[in-house]
Amino acid sequence: MAHPSPAAGTGPHRVARPRHYLMCRPGHFDVSYSINPWMHPEKPTATAVAVAQWENLRQIFLDLGHRVDELDPVPGLPDMVYTANGALLHDGTVVVARFRHAQRAAESDAYLRWFAARGYPVVHQADRINEGEGDFLLVGRRILAGFGFRTDPLAHHETQEILGLPVIGLHLTDPRYYHLDTALAVLDDDEIMYYPAAFSPGSQAVLRELYPDAVIATSADAEIFGLNAVSDGRHVVLPAAAVDLAAQLRKRGFVTIGVDMSELLKGGGGAKCCTLELRYSSTACASPPAPER
């Protein structure tokens, strides 16, 4: 599938940092149960379309010079494509998710095995319900953490203890935005974009306090998962239809790359949900994780 050419903006020059992502081909993609308001098992899904959209996303990351490793899909675990939910990493320390719903519970061990087999030095399996980068987003040296639908607020404390970074809890209140990464995206080490109405009044005030210059999404862009975006510090991959967000980003110097993730949206996920960032430093990992192929 062809992907649209990147659209550059005006604004300051942004610098990309090479990234390393973990993705899982949606070879067994289906919507056979419903655990979020986007999932309608009675509606048809097309696995081949999901695979084509996913391959386009993967190719964009490769063309940008990023590394993509793959986790093998497991039959019977159709939500495995959403690798963002599998873990949270910082400096090579891995906190493997513990899923809220029984339908996804078995994914946790698949992630645990993947990380253990590749020599990541410290791998924890969370005690509390913790849906990885679905609800934990690293912004510079601070972690923003969602709660209200999936991740247990006690997992915020657990993660703070393990990673030694401050965790800021944010209360999600609209069931359509059940994971933090559906309502907020990290653009750079100190910049975010988000949809205020997805958060409680207190959490909205916290976000205004911490990020007074954040990009604010319209409800129209939020509803098409415009905030489920992946930034490398310069390029922002987001739904092609999120035109207002893209225009705001270009004004700030970002290069926007529009994608169609409509088939994967039937499971309640977009580009960011399909992308887990593997963060390690040369000092923390004696030998960097072995390349896949």
Ligand SMILES: NC(=[NH2+])NCCC[C@H](N)C(=O)O
């Ligand atoms: N990072 C994300 N928001 N992932 C989307 C997960 C979608 C999946 N069907 C679930 O409800 O768990």
